[in-house]
Amino acid sequence: MTFSIPPIEDREIAWASELMGLGPNGFAAIDGDDSRLKAIKNLQTCDFEACPGSGKTTLLVAKLAILASRWPYRQSGICVLSHTNAARDEIDHRVSVAASGSSLVRYPHFIGTIHGFVNEFLATPWLRSKGNPVRLIDTDIALKRRFSKLANNWRFALEQRGLDRYALQYDKSDYSGENKGKLARDTPLCHALEAASREGSQEGYFCFDEMFVWANELLDQYPEVAANLRRRFPLVFIDEAQDNSELQSNILHRIFLEGDAPSIRQRFGDSNQAIYAHNGADGATTDGFPSGAPHNLPRSHRFPQGIANVAKGLGIVPQELKGSGPTRSRISREALPPVLFLFDDESVLNVLRHYGNHLISMFDPQELSAGVFTAVAGVHELDDKAALSIPRAMGHYAPTYDPVSAKKESTPRTFGQYLSKSSRDALETSNAQGIVNALASALLRFAELAGATPAWLGGRKSAHRIVLDALEGSSAEGTYRSLLDKTITLRGQFDAAEWQSALPQVTEIGAHLAQATKFPQVAIDFLTGPEALQSSPAEASSSQTILNFYSHPPEMPKVHIRLGSIHSVKGETHTATLVLDSYYYEHHLSKLKPWILGERAGGMKKKAKGKPELESSRLLGRLKLHYVAMTRPSHLLCLAMRRDAFIAAELKQLQTQGWQLVDCNAD
CATH class of the missing domain: 3.40.50.300 (P-loop containing nucleotide triphosphate hydrolases)
Known part of the structure; x- marks a missing residue:
């Protein structure tokens, strides 16, 4: 297949502008500044430096809608990668609104996070091909399991060395890592740490970034996988590219650009907004953003x-x-x-x-x-x-x-935190969709903690759709719909009595999803008590009762x-x-x-x-x-x-x- 893209025409831009609610001239030049018009027409590999409020997501979605309306390939698609789940959800929602753009959420296209892409196309299939299950990808839980496997003397030795549980992570496929301070590789303590990491991984529990280890191992052993992915995705868009870590940037460059027949890749970001989730984190050194002369989008439509x-x-x-x-x-x-x-x-x-x-x-x-x-x-x-x-x-x-509930991209630690985060969003948007997916996400999380092998891992459906598909035809489906109605009515804000009433429904649904009759302690702990949830909406006149x-x-x-x-x-x-x-x-x-x-x-x-x-x-x-x-x-x-x-x-x-x-x- 020879991949080519016809130029984007002015009539298509006017159509997409109307679709975005901007009128026919939404991407026209303003005071001689035609940077947005040039950006939407650009179909070459390029980096876009987009200032805050420049409308880069709107521009990206408009371009995607145009391309989707005339996409001729049945086995090759457009790959849209975001740094965060929130950005992924926004793009997914906005492209789904347009009749043409809705095709982008289905095969052969992909819209998802970088981690999701690496898991779905590389790490998960590679691990399973080696007979290694993938039960749960969660750094906190994986490290707790590994720590529990250490004998007390090794836990004490870890503490004496000034190391914490993160020393149980690895960045190489032999389960070793550069995160153990001055601890030598040939010491008994290091051997114990690596053994616990190996055992936990072979049971199917992984830290988020460890999936890149296995993805790179696949590419090392089978370089043709990258060529296959380029044929599958000849056109790649990356949003919020300034936040890509070295781990992410390196593997994306390896997959899409390194060597022959590179994909066309466009990255959107803002170098001045490159902030990371924790102190000491740093950005990419391989293929950093921007590379070369960027296309600047300097006009903000947000503020004066x-x-x-x-x-x-x-x-x-x-x-x-x-x-x-x-x-x-x-x-x-x-x-x-x-x-x-x-x-x-x-x-x-x-x-x-x-x-x-x-x-x-x-x-x-x-x-x-x-x-x-x-x-x-x-x-x-x-x-x-x-x-x-x-x-x-x-x-x-x-x-x-409550700092934990405020973290947008953190995985909530309890069922209640899932609902609390969604109730905050509902207060601003008056949209129940966030509460619907928060409830479904919490149920899936509970099922994973209960021991389910998540068939939904790496999937691109909404959490709500995954739950409905999994419960279809069962008595638990009716229970889920009843719980969903109750959760929407309460805006996710259960009081103590309401939560106690809902718990049997939660456990019934979780048992069906996990195919389990007994739950491990980690799953039981996840079902937080009502003291961590919110008071009823009737009491919401007090600043104490709406979380954060x-x-x-x-x-x-x-x-x-x-x-x-x-x-x-x-x-x-x-x-x-x-x-x-x-x-x-x-x-x-x-x-x-x-x-x-x-x-x-x-x-x-x-x-x-x-x-x-x-x-x-x-x-x-x-x-x-x-x-x-x-x-x-x-x-x-x-x-x-x-x-x-x-x-x-x-x-x-x-x-x-x-x-x-x-x-x-x-x-």
């Missing part, structure tokens, strides 16, 4: 130039940032001046109250109902030094905050403010965002004060003589993290910082630049 001017100085890669917002997708009004909330140790608990008051004074009731209002912090989990360096984390502003929301005023709320980490809101658009100072070695925003004042820009150190050099990796990380945070809002950007971080002249300077100041000590 005022917010662009505040945020762009934090970008470590100098980029033109043009604000064409604010977006009118939720509310129709002009943007508001930025606000700085000032506090001290005694008034830190007043910050969210003052933020709520400001929102109520600036937005009318209809806007407060339609908008999305958030408060985020770079560090959102309090540590054992909570009494020092206030504020250290979100908990200093909101003591009832601050509702203001508490007695009769007019606005609900979602609380989270900066990582948890990446990729989102908010009506208003409050960025809270937090602490990692130093207070984040206080350290970034020269950038906030407009005295510094970018990630280069100022030097009196000689060539400027890059700032420390820690400061570069701070800049990227808070660039992400400050580019979320469409209408209102707010910061919260300690009053003693500023002298009077600096506060006057900020006021001159258009900032409003709010004293959180005031009533």
Whole structure:
């Protein structure tokens, strides 16, 4: 087969623009900027540097809809890879809306995460071909199982070495790894660790990144697999490419680009938003993003130039940032001046109250109902030094905050956390779909923990559809539909009595999915008690009863403010965002004060003589993290910082630049 793509025509772009709800000219040039028009027409291997709010996902979906409407190949398809499940779900949902795009969710195409692709096409079939089952891919559970296999003397030796359970992970197919500090490979302790890793893996329990080990082993032994995948997927799109790790980037380059007959690959991302899930993580060195001269998309349709001017100085890669917002997708009004909330140790608990008051004074009731209002912090989990360096984390502003439930991409640890996360989304979107899939995902998780060999592993159906297919024709199908109706009615917020009533239904469905009559302790522990779930919706007038929301005023709320980490809101658009100072070695925003004042820009150190050099990796990380945070809002950007971080002249300077100041000590 010779693969070719005819050029995209203007009439097709107008059709796709209408399909996206942008009118016929949604991708036309604006003030001489035709970068979006050129991007949608580009069908060559290319990297796209897309600024926050540039509409890259809309552009990608529009391009996919055009290509799907005239795709001629029956055994070769388009591969769309995302970094996160959330991004995958958004693309999947939006392409499914279009009649032509709906074909992309079926063979021969693939829409999924990078991990999902590696599992489905490489690691899982390879392991099973060797007689190794794949029961569960979950780092936390796999490491717990391996740790339980260690004798007490080896656990003690591990602790004495200053190592934790992560020393039981491996990055080579002989079960060894570079994660054991100075522990020599030929020591009895190392042998014990590798034996536990081998035994756990041979039982079918794997850490997420270990699947790349087996995928690479397959490619080592059968290089033709990569050639076959290129024929299957001659056109590849990768979203949020700036977040690809070296592990991900290396294998994708190996599959799609290395050697003869490479696929056409287009990557979308923003170098200034390359933030990772944990401190110390780093990006790709093999085929990093961008490679070569990128195609820039510098115009944001999310926010106006005022917010662009505040945020762009934090970008470590100098980029033109043009604000064409604010977006009118939720509310129709002009943007508001930025606000700085000032506090001290005694008034830190007043910050969210003052933020709520400001929102109520600036937005009318209809806007407060339609908008999305958030408060985020770079560090959102309090540590054992909570009494020092206030504020250290979100908990200093909101003591009832639950950091585990706020992690967007983390696997919930309990049934209740699945439902809690979905109930937060439902509060903002008024859409029950998230609750439906959260319930189904929790049931599948329970079944996996109960010992099911998940036939759905690597599948691309929704969790709800997987459960319906698995229960079809059984008595448990009716039980599931009844439980689903109850969960939607309660918006996932069960009280203690309601949860006790639902538990028999949950266990009946789980038993059918797992084909089990008895459940191991790990599965029983997953069925969290009602104390970790939410109060009933009737009690939701209190800010304490909606998990990780601050509702203001508490007695009769007019606005609900979602609380989270900066990582948890990446990729989102908010009506208003409050960025809270937090602490990692130093207070984040206080350290970034020269950038906030407009005295510094970018990630280069100022030097009196000689060539400027890059700032420390820690400061570069701070800049990227808070660039992400400050580019979320469409209408209102707010910061919260300690009053003693500023002298009077600096506060006057900020006021001159258009900032409003709010004293959180005031009533």
